[in-house]
Amino acid sequence: MLLAGMPQPGAAADAVAPLPLVEFHLDGLAAAASMEFSGLAWWEDRLVMLPQYPARAGGLFFVKKDALVERLRDNPAAPIIPVRWEFSDGGLAKSIPGYEGYEAIAFDGDTVYACIEARQNKRMHGWLVKGRVDRARNRIVMDPASKVHLDPPAQLPNMAFEALLVHQGKVVVFFEANGRNVNPRTQVLVFSKDLVLQERLGFPALEYRLTDVTGADGSGAFYGLNFFWTGEAELLQPAAEGPGLKPNVSATVERLVPLHFSADGIEISGPLLPFAGGMLPSNWEGAAMLEAPAEAQGQVVDPQISQHGGGGPIRGVLVITDKYPATRLGFVALP
Template sequence: MLPQYPDWEDDDAPCLYTVSKADILARLERTTSEPLTPRCIPFDSAGIEKRIPGFEGYESIQFADEQAYLTVETRKSTGKAFLVTGHIAPDLSVLKLEPSPQASLSLPSDVSNAGFEALVVSEDRVLALYEANGVNVNRAPAAESFDRSLSPSGKLALPSIEHRTTDATSMDAAGRFWVMNYSFPGTSAAYKPASDPLLARYGTGPTHARMPQVERLIELQVQPSGIVLTDRPPLQFQLSSEAARNWEGVVRLDERGFLLVTDKFPGTLLGFVPGP
């Protein structure tokens, strides 16, 4: 789990956080009810925050074995974000960023506080997905494509997706991956949501019919012509009546489904959604 600012607490060493897979499975299988205890992975930024103008923290992380890829958010006035690399020790004793290679990512729209919040890594490429891909805010949504050394390899067209795209899973052998799709009532106006074709096609669940927020997973697939929606319906979450949950992280959990994590709103929550 990647904090936007791993060194936010001045008195503590910069950390990423991990939770034991065995402990997660024990909770899902109801063999224990003990609280999950995150472990700190020391984070060495190699001073990248001082070398990137307008640095405003980290937005996404993905791994290919011991190689790590992260996106960096900068002030809106810079008009860009950055893609950087790092290396994680096999024993999780440290994740250290590398001064190079590094790539810049031009922001395709002026939506306030929107950035590149999702990365997808395969055997031969790294895809960076922008957060705002609705028809009213992004006329030509596309994933920025790079090889594993961060040499650019063009763009892959994306379907228009209303609301925010806040993270993505790994890609399977058929080029399929899932993205987190979220809308918070307090900030939805900035994304100028249009009529949602996914709701028109698949309908809405009982809690989504009653509440203004959107919390769902959408499956996409990389094809030679670009990235397309698959025929699988979105996985709509059962919404909480207390507060919208700002889901900003998602990973596959074997064939069981997906692990999710929120930012600090309404608190840091770890969730599980069964697979389709």
């Protein structure tokens, strides 16, 4: 049985025309490619930008939601300077063998959860950790005693647990490679808030890399960030995405995947949504929803976002790259 939203016989995997991407103009320290961002998440009204190596970056970065909405309704080219907060990992970077940085972040009130990637003896490992927001000192403090080992379902270089979210009091963790030819166990791990493994949910086979997920809404709907660089074709061994189709090994894929929690696990809930990322493939690593209600007054300058004219509602997904080809923060309006 085909899941809703999966390609139908004879149809292209991406039936929707590429959605435009509106790019913000980042300025200050966060604009440097050396920040190597690996995840996005919301803490209250702040968009948290997670560097893969927070110690190198000097911490985490925040952008206020109002600033993003203002740019979309006025001028996306106006500079945004993210604010840096201290990040204390309690020695996790040194205590985890083969530490290769942070890959995902999510918040539940003032509690923060994160995934860490590691490579030891040529094998990939994942770690799930928790921490807290220290409001008094404007910093994030991780608890090294909380760390839980995550065993990858498949051994692929530089592939581990790349995404997580908090839903209905549970912490849900996603593996990066879920293609038919490389991962025989496409599941997600579900933990309690105290990081005790409680169950494994079914997850649809999804080609290429799953690099982040947005938070889930009250109905359990969310979006995955799905990326493919053709230089990883041999590694990921993409399968055909529908009957009568050939495997794609020669075209970059930059798209959003609508997902939702169901009685059977997690399913694809609609058509795959490619977006126009630009002339060069960009290594999209972070995703977060952005929604804002309509205003009584407002004006849009950029024609790409004309659906927000007159201060109309905004609904889409923010996406961010790591260092390749540069630090890019963009917005994809959902149809």
